[in-house]
Amino acid sequence: MIERRGRPPPRTADERPQDQEDADAIGLSVLSGAHNYLFKRVLDLLREKGADDIVVFGGGIIPPEDVVALKALGVKELFAPGTSTQDIIKFVREGIRAAV
Numbered sequence: 001m002i003e004r005r006g007r008p009p010p011r012t013a014d015e016r017p018q019d020q021e022d023a024d025a026i027g028l029s030v031l032s033g034a035h036n037y038l039f040k041r042v043l044d045l046l047r048e049k050g051a052d053d054i055v056v057f058g059g060g061i062i063p064p065e066d067v068v069a070l071k072a073l074g075v076k077e078l079f080a081p082g083t084s085t086q087d088i089i090k091f092v093r094e095g096i097r098a099a100v
Contacts, residue, residue: 028058
């Protein structure tokens with residue numbers, strides 16, 4: 001996990017923490033409705049950098065048809081509002097940590 005407390009969030013998807021850290025995953029929380037653009041952009045940037053082994057997951061208010069499309073692009077998992085923290089932790093432990 002990259003702790004960003006006390007520092008401003010990245011202004012663009014190009015300011016990715018995995019350039020400075022050995023990230024296993026990137027999680028996005030998107031409530032703005034820009035989920036299709038943001039997830040695709042992150043996946044494209046990872047592929048450009050040869051880092052497509054980094055798991056991308058996230059959540060937000062994402063319509064079911066967009067969930068299907070995003071998973072087809074390579075997003076490993078998407079969590080809807082109200083998903084328990086324990087379910088997300090289980091995914092990280094079993095779906096990401098177990099693979100590294």
